[in-house]
Amino acid sequence: MNCNPVVPSREESTSEHNPPVPGVASAAGPGEAVQQGPGPGAPCAGCSKLAWSRISDSLPSVRNVHSIDLDVTEACNLACIYCFKWQKKPVHMDEATAKNAIDWLLEASGSFRGELKVNLMGGEPLLRFDLIRKIVPYGKMRARQRGKSLHFGCTTNCTHLTDEMMDFWRRFGMGFHCSVDGIPEVQNVNRPFLGGGPSSAAVERNVPKILSYRPRVTARATISPQSVRSLFESARYIAGLGFTSMTFKAAVNCNWRPEDFDALRCQYEKLGEYYIKSQLSGKPLDIDDFRKGIRAIHSVEAASRFPCGAGRGVALVDPRGDLWPCHRFGPHQCGGQFRFGKLGEPFNDRLRAVFLRYNVLEDAVTDCRHCPAVLACRSWCYAECVDSTRTFYDPGREYCQAIKTLYAEVLRVHDFLRSHHPDVLGRILKAAG
Amino acid sequence: MAHPMNNEISSRGRFDNVAIRTRENRCVVSTACPPFRAVYWPDLRAAAADLGFAKLTPGSLESWESREMFLTHLAERLGSAFRPARVGFRSSPDEIRRRELFRRQYQAVAFAGPCSRGVVMGALEAVTGGVRRGGAVDVSLSGWDSIADWGRGREMVNDICGYLHHSRQRAGNVTLFSTLASFEPDLWTFVYDRPRTRIAWRAADLGGLRSLDEYDDYCRGSVAFKNLKELSALGFWLHVVLPVSAANAAILPEMAPALLDATRGCSLELVPVPLLPWANPDAPAGIQPAAGHTEDGAARLETGPGRGLSPDRQSPDVNDYVEALLAIYRNPRVPLELISPLSWVAARVNSEAPLVSSPAAVGAEWTVLPNGDAYAGEWAAGLERWKLGNVLQGRAGIRWELLDAMAELSSKANKPEPCASCDWRHRCGGVDASVSLAGERASKEDLGISGQGDGAPGGSQAGCPRHSGGLGESTQAAGVAGAAGSSLFELYCAPRRRLFEEMLWGSVEASAKARDQGPRERIKLRQDGIDFESVGPQNPD
Numbered sequence: 001m002n003c004n005p006v007v008p009s010r011e012e013s014t015s016e017h018n019p020p021v022p023g024v025a026s027a028a029g030p031g032e033a034v035q036q037g038p039g040p041g042a043p044c045a046g047c048s049k050l051a052w053s054r055i056s057d058s059l060p061s062v063r064n065v066h067s068i069d070l071d072v073t074e075a076c077n078l079a080c081i082y083c084f085k086w087q088k089k090p091v092h093m094d095e096a097t098a099k100n101a102i103d104w105l106l107e108a109s110g111s112f113r114g115e116l117k118v119n120l121m122g123g124e125p126l127l128r129f130d131l132i133r134k135i136v137p138y139g140k141m142r143a144r145q146r147g148k149s150l151h152f153g154c155t156t157n158c159t160h161l162t163d164e165m166m167d168f169w170r171r172f173g174m175g176f177h178c179s180v181d182g183i184p185e186v187q188n189v190n191r192p193f194l195g196g197g198p199s200s201a202a203v204e205r206n207v208p209k210i211l212s213y214r215p216r217v218t219a220r221a222t223i224s225p226q227s228v229r230s231l232f233e234s235a236r237y238i239a240g241l242g243f244t245s246m247t248f249k250a251a252v253n254c255n256w257r258p259e260d261f262d263a264l265r266c267q268y269e270k271l272g273e274y275y276i277k278s279q280l281s282g283k284p285l286d287i288d289d290f291r292k293g294i295r296a297i298h299s300v301e302a303a304s305r306f307p308c309g310a311g312r313g314v315a316l317v318d319p320r321g322d323l324w325p326c327h328r329f330g331p332h333q334c335g336g337q338f339r340f341g342k343l344g345e346p347f348n349d350r351l352r353a354v355f356l357r358y359n360v361l362e363d364a365v366t367d368c369r370h371c372p373a374v375l376a377c378r379s380w381c382y383a384e385c386v387d388s389t390r391t392f393y394d395p396g397r398e399y400c401q402a403i404k405t406l407y408a409e410v411l412r413v414h415d416f417l418r419s420h421h422p423d424v425l426g427r428i429l430k431a432a433g
Numbered sequence: 434m435a436h437p438m439n440n441e442i443s444s445r446g447r448f449d450n451v452a453i454r455t456r457e458n459r460c461v462v463s464t465a466c467p468p469f470r471a472v473y474w475p476d477l478r479a480a481a482a483d484l485g486f487a488k489l490t491p492g493s494l495e496s497w498e499s500r501e502m503f504l505t506h507l508a509e510r511l512g513s514a515f516r517p518a519r520v521g522f523r524s525s526p527d528e529i530r531r532r533e534l535f536r537r538q539y540q541a542v543a544f545a546g547p548c549s550r551g552v553v554m555g556a557l558e559a560v561t562g563g564v565r566r567g568g569a570v571d572v573s574l575s576g577w578d579s580i581a582d583w584g585r586g587r588e589m590v591n592d593i594c595g596y597l598h599h600s601r602q603r604a605g606n607v608t609l610f611s612t613l614a615s616f617e618p619d620l621w622t623f624v625y626d627r628p629r630t631r632i633a634w635r636a637a638d639l640g641g642l643r644s645l646d647e648y649d650d651y652c653r654g655s656v657a658f659k660n661l662k663e664l665s666a667l668g669f670w671l672h673v674v675l676p677v678s679a680a681n682a683a684i685l686p687e688m689a690p691a692l693l694d695a696t697r698g699c700s701l702e703l704v705p706v707p708l709l710p711w712a713n714p715d716a717p718a719g720i721q722p723a724a725g726h727t728e729d730g731a732a733r734l735e736t737g738p739g740r741g742l743s744p745d746r747q748s749p750d751v752n753d754y755v756e757a758l759l760a761i762y763r764n765p766r767v768p769l770e771l772i773s774p775l776s777w778v779a780a781r782v783n784s785e786a787p788l789v790s791s792p793a794a795v796g797a798e799w800t801v802l803p804n805g806d807a808y809a810g811e812w813a814a815g816l817e818r819w820k821l822g823n824v825l826q827g828r829a830g831i832r833w834e835l836l837d838a839m840a841e842l843s844s845k846a847n848k849p850e851p852c853a854s855c856d857w858r859h860r861c862g863g864v865d866a867s868v869s870l871a872g873e874r875a876s877k878e879d880l881g882i883s884g885q886g887d888g889a890p891g892g893s894q895a896g897c898p899r900h901s902g903g904l905g906e907s908t909q910a911a912g913v914a915g916a917a918g919s920s921l922f923e924l925y926c927a928p929r930r931r932l933f934e935e936m937l938w939g940s941v942e943a944s945a946k947a948r949d950q951g952p953r954e955r956i957k958l959r960q961d962g963i964d965f966e967s968v969g970p971q972n973p974d
Contacts, residue, residue, distance in 0.1 A: 138667065145670035350954070
């Protein structure tokens, strides 16, 4: 019957499923072939022909997924030096796969009554505004009619933003998450355009558009050994752009040396002072790392036995329709071994049970039980464990060192506020809770 | 000395609330009324060991004496969960109270045609007046294609949504029945801003299809089907009412999933043709769609080439219908919650709350004709004795007692055999009033009030379809009319009974599987894959 077609095998994939986006540069060089063939790395095969009822084949047995990362494209207009999608190809998600992914989330969320989330990711997701324009109305309408609430967010590099996009974002109340590394010198070195050109001017041009719509958008900066000495300066620059919320994450596997960690400690101290000053001023800044760290000191609940939601409430759907624990996993990350399944194919519940029944205090190879930073260690990342140490339970030296450095400063800030400004501490805890 | 028969009756009655089921040596004991409890043994040996018997076989549970002994042991072990209780056959004060409570939380009103603003407001005022704030009022626009006549439809839906919003009854749906011959471009924006608005397609044309080839041809050539797919692709969650007839019962197991695929998971309501008000030739204007409409199934069902013209031939064979439903149930790709009556049964198997069969069965359903006349449910429309009044004359003129009578007509407590011995009667909530009234229409008899000297509907036995000749087993007395009613009764009950049985076992298996999580595992990365290693039986969850 024409309405219940047989899903073709992966080998039947054609380039029609991944048409290139006009006017968008891709990471693949001229004449470089898109990877094809079976296996997790294959481009989407027959996704657009997937019958709706086949989605039920790929549902997990425990239906508590409340958030999906949707890689609408693997193409990007930037070439960040620390990008974990280092093998990215011009592979784009098609409309049918995106709609199937949204339907999958609605089903996989089971009886979850909170707000479901779809995070548009990539590559640079805004390169696929043509697709976003189709799937967001679909998802919002479908969720509303099913009595659920669905929020769309987008992690963007802020370089490819138009007024039309902003109108669309306003219409559907969508969110942003901005990746900005800091001062132009850092931004241009860490996050250059594909051709090598500087990207900071484009960021400076577009950020006000985003902030005029969502003033409390978070800026996410990645710290590398090369940029660590500008951390404090970058924080001030980001605040100068108008951001009131920011977070800093250390990139691992970047050959951190002891002197780099010394510089990190020094920069965290300055950032801590800056944070305290801002909290005492009329316009407090929200530095995510400090807020969450302070809360973790006060709340046993915050010290979850799970590092993050990956594989439990969160899943990634890549452009091929493959399901992964989170956006850090993929066919080219972590050996491509953590694939949960594919839309329309059986779901690997056994692998997911490892995430669901994970216990950081029992499973971690490092001695987390006696680590003072374990409470603040909320940015533990499975993918970084795998990438750093080829194990699932050891984040490696660089990660631990970075988190301990942060925790020492969080503790200092916390103690100062408790001694001198308990009201401010109370306000932070209230906001964090 | 007590009469032996009395002893037997007494013995049976002690555990009237408990049912024992055995299958393939497995055993389930469950309560047949609230609070619902179930205990499960993987085999009878385990049950015997648990309860202190030397041996148990399926045969040993057949006699009343051994069942009595078995259940007594169980009651001693599990205390209040399996306390013996008699279940009465009359509406208890508790049931009446629950019925009242239900009506305060939920009401449904159907407008059987394009109504004036005065009628709409009058009806909503009358209906919502009894519903507490925060309750749900479902509204449907039936008997008229409000999507095709979008100018009037939009205005009417706007009025309805506005009224419900301001009266703080925002949880209900507004369902627009349509043939989907066309739709306006602004429909998406309108519905997006009023997400409780559902679009329902009366797939009457599909009622006469006999093969999947015919279905394919229909899908290719039908404008309605094209619009159905287009609306689904835009994100609408559609509702499809699919008539089940003698023609299409055989292809139902394939057609239902295909419809789900085409609509990206609509909610699908499977209704045997005789139980569809709008396919009934006796239904009043408004309920029965106008004949001759190109996409109109009622017309096609009655006049289409090669289709059975008489209601008897349109009605599916009960066994075929049951088998089709079971085939759909066993299809793992079909979500139970999307297909009625599977969803209806699933909700009752997995719920501990007391349930009713339908809003009409507790007197919570109204049908309003364009002239303002209100009736106690869609099947009652046009029947003078079920006329509640005219909404244009305000709440004071409404005969509220008729809603109670309608509830009494459907009350599970009023049912003699076979309902009285049915294990599922309390979960079922009683036969839907629509069946009784459909039987009444088919038999042309005054089902609701026959046998009542004062002409008032209701009463302990008045609502019993069997006693009034509409439904039940005794067809000799009722003649042809009784036969029609009996087949309706079977069409309603047989699939539900069977599905209850199947789903009970399904849920028992599922819960047993869920309990057995196995040991916690860790993973070890290899160069070319992942190894799982057990870390003992501890389960932090």
